[in-house]
Amino acid sequence: MAQRRFLLFLWPVRRCAPLPVASRFCSSKQTKFEIPLVHLENESLLENLSSMGVDLASARRRQPGVLRKQLTNEQGLALFLKTKGADPETIASIISRFPRSITRSCEHLEERWTLWRNVFKSDHEVVGILSRSPESFFRSSDNKNLEENISFLMSLGITTKDLHRLLTTAPRTFSNSVELNRNMVELLQSICVSLCGNDPKLFARTIISRNLYIFIRSTNRIRANVDFLTSSLSLSNSEALALFQSHGAQILDLSHESLKKNSESLRRKLRSLGCGADDFKAMILNYSLVLFISSERLNEKVDCLIEAGIHPQQIVQKPKVLDFSLPSIRQRLHHLKRLGYDFQKSGIAVLDTSKKRFSAKLERLGSPEE
Known part of the structure; x- marks a missing residue:
């Protein structure tokens, strides 16, 4: 099939x-005194x-x-x-x-x-x-351009599933000229080569699959963000390749100024908690999407976790917990405190679960056996 x-x-x-009903010419009467x-x-x-x-x-x-x-x-x-x-x-x-x-x-x-x-x-x-x-x-009204873009993307090995997602999630991709989309692919492939990657086509295809908006961003933004993350984190080639082919692909969406601002805010917050450059790097490698969080929200969430008795190193290792809204974090901390949950002994993975899983965990924690 x-x-x-x-x-x-x-x-x-x-x-x-x-079709039986053709385009029709709509008309209305107009006097010489009316607006054109x-x-x-x-x-x-x-x-x-x-x-x-x-x-x-x-x-x-x-x-x-x-x-x-x-x-x-x-x-x-x-x-x-x-x-x-x-x-x-x-x-x-x-x-x-x-x-x-x-x-x-x-x-x-x-x-x-x-x-x-x-x-x-x-x-x-x-x-x-x-x-x-x-x-x-x-x-878009350009069917030929759509056809050419679909053919081009399929020639890269983009799956039908990802084409489906691109058409529904980022339809502007198909309004771009094929040449514009080709420029983005060539940039991604050149980044792979510069990092000594051995499969530029796979590298580009993986980033496209993980970041459906990549084609509606400028090549200048993507290049600047890649260079900034690579240098500011002192990434090795292998670390950079791994990052950009995982959750790091999405962080390339951020405007360059926002990326730098949020990065510096996170670095300052960790430093205030006694964490160093290695901790900052580890946090981004663990979950770079934390850089989407504004400085104000980031500080509020981190402070909330610290006040609940969670160690900064635990946040560094499990930064995805910061993805949850502040009210949700507070509510979960409240339920766990009521049950006497020990974060130092049991870790904070329980905070990074779906609503259904968290509720099931609370039931187990409240049972006599547990």
């Missing part, structure tokens, strides 16, 4: 058969959209210019989506949240749907994605 889906990319895109038509909303279009259940206030807030257009295809779009399994409520919601969808021709819709169906399993799945994120499907 996967092989058949891949081969579909080699076939020319199908041209759709004309270009500044007015199209009354005929508004009536049509309203009869379809479209939230005009939402459409006007999101893309007001669409409501002034004279040539639109809302009826053709509605019929097209209906043939794919969308109900009237879903169609109205899609138009309300992304009004520009009504400017796409029937031919364009058929072409784009075919390209998406080469990635997704069924029409039902595509409709579900459109209902959650209309922008992912309608944002």
Whole structure:
């Protein structure tokens, strides 16, 4: 099945058969004393959209210019989506949240749907994605660019699963030119080579899989963040390769200034607790996403844990606990204190668990056997 889906990319895109309802020219009367038509909303279009259940206030807030257009295809779009399994409520919601969808021709819709169906399993799945994120499907009008980007990414070995995630999570990737996306891949591969990695293609593919937003960031940002982390942590080549192919791939998203600011804040906080440069490095290697936390929030969370009797070295070794909100950390500390939990004896891994697991742990701690 996967092989058949891949081969579909080699076939020319199908041209759709004309839908019964074509694009229509909306018109409204205008006297010589009225504001020029270009500044007015199209009354005929508004009536049509309203009869379809479209939230005009939402459409006007999101893309007001669409409501002034004279040539639109809302009826053709509605019929097209209906043939794919969308109900009237879903169609109205899609138009309300992304009004520009009504400017796409029937031919364009058929072409784009075919390209998406080469990635997704069924029409039902595509409709579900459109209902959650209309922008992912309608944002770009360049089907050829979409096809070229999909082919390019698949040539890198990007899996269908990751293409699925890219289309739904970071659709702007496919609005980029292929050349722009190729520049990012070449940068990632060059970083691997500079770190003496032996598989640049795998390195790039791994980072893309772990950071779906990588293609909508600038190459300058990624290069600057890689250089900063490598130098400020005094990373060896092997440490840097391991970091950027794991949770470190996501930290490349941060603006360079935020990365430096949050890094320095964390370094100062650890220093105030008696921790040195090695502890700072260990903390980032254990869980670099701690650098997403603002300095104010970081200090509050660390202070809360220290006040509960947790040793700084325990936080260094288990920094993921700082991912939880401050109220959640406080609540968990309260429950554990009530049960007489000893962090020095039993560690703090209990704080870094799902809500379900934490509740089960509390039940065990409260049982006579425990």
